Amino acid sequence: MARAEIFNKRENEKKKQARRAEKQKRKEERKLSGKGNGLDDMIAYVDENGVITSTPPENIDKKIEINPEEIIISTPKKEEVPATILKGRVEHYNTAKGYGFIKDLGGTEKYFFHINSVLAEIAENDIVTFDLERGKKGMNAVNISPIDKSAD
Template identity: 45%
Template structure:
């Protein structure tokens, strides 16, 4: 009879293949044993306590707060209309007469308002006290009807 057709390398490859197959089966069994599937609904539930924290225990019904339906507001609450004097006072913080624009610092709100040469009723310079009105422009508030304060 002749020699066996199996060589050493073929035997090693077969051992590796069987070992790999066995490892794969062991991993599948381990995954199945540790699986989260099959948990009861109660195990999967999450609750929010009175402080807004997520917990696995149901909240205490004695700490439940009653909220009237009328107290729930959806959206932004309407701001009361406040009568504001349209004429404001401020100080010119910057004005470039060659470019024709500058900024006025509103004395009441301390915000900076853009002023264009077209919004001036009389010539102004930096650090002048002025009175003005504002209008909403495409990039924010614009000062109009600007004149020196007396």
């Protein structure tokens, strides 16, 4: 039994040395073949037109003056959009859970609202005014207040 283990260890060691020798041989072949000369093969140049080449540019002294004030780094500022008061009808309102949906009278959109966004008492089928605010899953109605029916 001990003899078989020694034999296996010797065989394994011979295999390891053969793999190391093969790896060293492949490394030497790569060096001689010229592939992978190192960093020089990896360098790329970009000319004034944005074309990538392997040759360095001829006219290095050709410089263009750039005014630093003309460089725009960020996105343009968002223009202020005047807030429009929207009108809608309360389609669904679950008072127990504290949420509902308002259908816009000017279109077919429905907007979710929460009881915290309601400024006065409302009920289903009431006509209300509201603003919109972006929520996690879309636009939400906020600042909801009923329209006085006596004012019409």
